[in-house]
Amino acid sequence: MLRIISLGLLLYGTWLLLSGHYDPLLLTLGALSCAAVVGVCWRMDTIDREGHPNHLTWRAPWYWVWLAWEIVKSNIDVTRRILSPSLPIDPCVTEVLATQSDDLGQVIYANWITLTPGTVAMVVVPGRIVVHALTAEGAKELEGGRMGRRVCRMMGDPA
Amino acid sequence: MIYAAVTLALLVAMAMALGRAWLGPTVYDRILALNTFGTETVLVIAVVGFLFGRPEFLDIAILYALINFIGTIAALKFFKFGDLGHGLDYEEDDEEGAA
Amino acid sequence: MDALAEGSIAATIATAAEVLGWICVIAGAFFCLVGGIGLLRMPDMFTRMHAAGVTDTMGAGLILAGLALHEGFTLITVKLGFILLFIVFSSPTATHALSQAALAGGLTPWRKGEPRDSEVYSTGPGPSKEEKATAREEASSKG
Numbered sequence: 160m161l162r163i164i165s166l167g168l169l170l171y172g173t174w175l176l177l178s179g180h181y182d183p184l185l186l187t188l189g190a191l192s193c194a195a196v197v198g199v200c201w202r203m204d205t206i207d208r209e210g211h212p213n214h215l216t217w218r219a220p221w222y223w224v225w226l227a228w229e230i231v232k233s234n235i236d237v238t239r240r241i242l243s244p245s246l247p248i249d250p251c252v253t254e255v256l257a258t259q260s261d262d263l264g265q266v267i268y269a270n271w272i273t274l275t276p277g278t279v280a281m282v283v284v285p286g287r288i289v290v291h292a293l294t295a296e297g298a299k300e301l302e303g304g305r306m307g308r309r310v311c312r313m314m315g316d317p318a
Numbered sequence: 319m320i321y322a323a324v325t326l327a328l329l330v331a332m333a334m335a336l337g338r339a340w341l342g343p344t345v346y347d348r349i350l351a352l353n354t355f356g357t358e359t360v361l362v363i364a365v366v367g368f369l370f371g372r373p374e375f376l377d378i379a380i381l382y383a384l385i386n387f388i389g390t391i392a393a394l395k396f397f398k399f400g401d402l403g404h405g406l407d408y409e410e411d412d413e414e415g416a417a
Numbered sequence: 418m419d420a421l422a423e424g425s426i427a428a429t430i431a432t433a434a435e436v437l438g439w440i441c442v443i444a445g446a447f448f449c450l451v452g453g454i455g456l457l458r459m460p461d462m463f464t465r466m467h468a469a470g471v472t473d474t475m476g477a478g479l480i481l482a483g484l485a486l487h488e489g490f491t492l493i494t495v496k497l498g499f500i501l502l503f504i505v506f507s508s509p510t511a512t513h514a515l516s517q518a519a520l521a522g523g524l525t526p527w528r529k530g531e532p533r534d535s536e537v538y539s540t541g542p543g544p545s546k547e548e549k550a551t552a553r554e555e556a557s558s559k560g
Binding site: 320321323324327328330331332333334335337338341344345346347349350351353354357358360361364365368373376377379380383384386387390391394397398 | 439442443445446447449450452453454456457462465466469472473476477480481484487488493496497499500503504507508510511514515518519521522524
């Protein structure tokens with residue numbers, strides 16, 4: 160129930176911010192659309208821990224800051240390699256363990272891997288992620304599991 | 319002035335993505351190039367909106383970002399299954415076609 | 418006098434935000450260009466995905482952040498934030514779907530020393546149905 164209310168409020172907030180018009184007609188229409196969307200989501204049974212993970216609201220933004228810094232670092236590395244005349248890349252395929260306790264955590268981990276340039280999650284199966292890395296160093300660093308432990312901590316898993 | 323230069327740079331990057339879409343060689347290269355092209359289109363719409371002092375363009379940019387993602391997934395699904403409606407049961411369809 | 422000093426501080430902050438915004442926008446355009454160059458230079462589809470990632474994360478992020486710095490706290494900035502959030506959520510999903518489709522379609526990742534776009538997946542009618550099926554099995558057994 161709490162999740163349904165929070166999803167409704169989130170959608171209505173999005174409506175208000177995107178429309179920028181605050182006359183009664185548009186406010187009513189917005190409320191009706193949000194109610195319809197929440198109704199459809201409820202019927203599809205997607206308002207659960209996975210579909211609307213509001214338990215992460217307060218923790219996730221701090222980890223996004225760390226992730227943004229990782230993205231900047233790996234971007235600079237990939238940029239140097241692209242612009243270097245000899246194109247110093249050595250792509251390899253490796254496999255990392257996803258030790259997160261549920262699907263949501265593993266999907267977030269795979270997303271973070273893909274989001275940092277230089278590593279792409281190719282195949283995701285429960286407990287494992289097959290990664291295509293642009294360089295052997297990138298694969299090594301990922302196998303070290305620093306990012307995986309971060310995701311575990313964000314999800315509140317014992318890591 | 320700087321916005322104009324940034325727009326030009328983005329257009330050059332879009333031309334490069336189109337070049338990759340032209341060269342291929344596989345269909346996945348082309349889809350990847352079009353996905354990148356779409357992201358750059360979103361950025362160009364936003365920057366051009368600021369260049370002409372009409373930030374209302376951002377609504378179009380949001381819409382384009384949504385359509386770009388859906389379009390990429392739809393194109394992938396189409397090339398994988400040759401069909402947008404089915405997908406999970408395509409193997410059975412194949413067998414039926416053979417029989 | 419105090420009002421004047423406050424005004425000058427506000428003006429300084431505004432100028433700093435503007436300069437920072439220009440730097441961000443220009444750097445973002447640079448990273449978009451790098452992504453484009455990478456798309457053209459990389460030897461195969463899987464390595465090209467990494468180049469596209471530069472455009473999707475750093476290019477988009479820096480340009481939108483720079484525009485937001487120019488705009489200040491308005492609804493426009495919120496919309497820029499929505500665009501960035503959406504790109505950041507959708508681009509890994511699209512990349513993952515693409516790489517999985519490419520694996521299922523029979524592409525094998527390029528290794529160092531091989532020719533660019535090796536003939537396994539060069540132009541032509543594409544892999545046959547049997548080849549696709551074995552590639553799918555390989556992909557799922559690998560995973």
